[in-house]
Amino acid sequence: MxxxxxxxxxxxxxxxxxxxxxxxxxxxxxxxxxxxxxxxxxxxxxxxxxxxxxxxYSKPEFGLHETEVDGKPVPVQERIVWKKPFCNLIHFDRAVPAKRPSDPRFLVVAPMSGHYATLLRGTVEALLPKADVHITDWIDARMVPMADGTFDFDDYVDYIIEMLHHLGPNTHVVAVCQPSVPVLAAVAVMEAAGDPLAPASMTLMGGPIDTRINPTAVNELAQTKPIEWFRDNVIMNVPWPQPGFLRPVYPxxxxxxxxxxxxxxxxxxxxxxxxxxxxxxxxxxxxxxxxxxxxxxxxxDLTAEFYLQTVDEVFIKHSLPKGEMTHHGVPVDTTAIRSVALLTVEGENDDISGVGQTQAAQTICTNIPDDMRMHYMQPDVGHYGVFNGSRFRKEIAPRIINFANAHAQRNAPAVKRVIRGGKSA
Incomplete structure (x- = not known):
């Protein structure tokens, strides 16, 4: 009501x-x-x-029509290259010469936490000069008819895996804030299955991998309330005449x-x-x-099932760092990750994901070789500054690009063998 x-x-x-x-x-x-x-x-x-x-306020536009590649202005076209009821995958297609050496291909997973993917406009803009960028454009749940079904945490992981399959081998995935957990889970699922299209690297930025470390006000709220409180107090049905009429959502x-x-x-x-x-x-x-x-x-709006499952698994039970998370009933084993390089990024003054929460990924991914992992803590920035602003452009974005380039071809030989054998997804 x-x-x-x-x-x-x-x-x-x-x-x-x-x-x-x-x-x-x-x-x-x-x-x-x-x-x-x-x-x-x-x-x-x-x-x-x-x-x-x-x-x-309606959904803003990305408005990224041009970037600079090799010191020259290059037009950029925004195209939807993959779509499902709850997400579109947008490619920022740069008009670069066909014979030019390819840049690393990125899948940027935007937060599904209330704001639109355009919140990462600055993130995309900073990466475009040296990267081929795709981004998840999550759909407002109140705009999705009930006939399109539900969308929960497992579906989120499935979407990420499907997008990585669509983009193909040697893709680098970047998760900003909330998606750090499902992205890490997706990579673990792919590695455990021996999926040849697992990303070459993953970058987790300001994400709640383990919210028991330096808990913030957001984390403490989740700890003081049972999941039933969230279900009873923040879940509401979409009103008429919206397309998602009667869908239960977190507004x-x-x-x-x-x-x-x-x-x-x-x-x-x-x-x-x-x-x-x-x-x-x-x-x-x-x-x-x-x-x-x-x-x-x-x-x-977020679907009720995704929101409640995320609150319960990530903020109340801490399932991933405890090794208790499942995907469609199958345990998510982060120790299965061996061939995907890991970069974690945090902000010194982050009041949403406390210092150490994202770095925890380095601890639970025990089988990634030391030369394939790196952690960076950016001084003097809060949560927003981890993925946007002048320090992101000057300090963080170059590190992400360099890390991707350093690990670009590590898993390429195995992928090529599988593709030649006709086993690629």
Missing amino acids: FYQLYEMNHAAMVPFRASADAMKLAYQSPLNPMSHTTLGRTMAAGFEVFERMTRR GFLQLSGFMSMNLDRHMIAHKDFFMHLVKDDGDPAEKHRDFYDEYLAVM
Whole structure:
């Protein structure tokens, strides 16, 4: 019922938002003498802040139409190359010469934790000059009809394996935050099965591999509540007239409320500063605020079964680091990983995945040779800075590229033998 009330409230605010937007334009019009005064800019700023704080933010665009390869500008085309009801695989196709040596091929697994894959725009942008990039574009669960079935943690692992099969041998997988656990599980499943299309390397960034280490506020909440509490309090049915009508979901607006409440004072100050920049007609900071919150406030729903299974297995039971996780009833054995190189990346000030939680992957993957593993901790960045921003571009992205290049051909001979024998998936 709460979701329905949220939708009704949003619908009820439509005329007020429209009026606020119209008044903002009126006070900003150069034909209005007040637009050149402090009072006029104050009125316009107030209306804009009101409109932005009450709107529903739609899925943003990646907007990556060009990159630089070998010092030259190259057009980029966004193409869907694989699709299932709950995910599209997007390829950022660079128009590079056919005879040019190929760059490492990356599968970037975006978080399915409330925000859209476009949150990793900066991640993709930093990798594109030296990599062939694909990214998972998870679908808002409220847009998926009930007829398309359910989607749980096991399905997530299956999707990753299917995408790696689609991309073929010598692919490098990069998991950002939440997908670190299912990606590690998928690689373990593939290695245990002797799958020749297991990735050449995997990079886990700011992920909750073992949340018993340096637990954050998010981890502690999960520990203080039984799984029944989450099922009873945060799972709701998608209201009419959405395509996913009646699908049980964890609504994106609830997840966003939780994240914002963790740093509420910071968000309040940011909006106050935004208002003052508008009054002072200071365009650049105001535009940066719009860009950030257009992305941050755009949220999607998660299927109830995936959310509850993730909370239970990752945050309450700690199944993966304990060696108790299963995939379709079969144990997930991380010690089976032998031929996939492992890079773990953490941020010194990460308040979502505490320091050491991602590095735990190095501990549970005991059979990866020492020369195929590396851990890097980036100083002076929080969770967002692990995969975006200036330090990511200058410090982290080059390490990911170099690590992939260093381990690009390690498993190629075995793959070629299997493919020639007609056994490839």
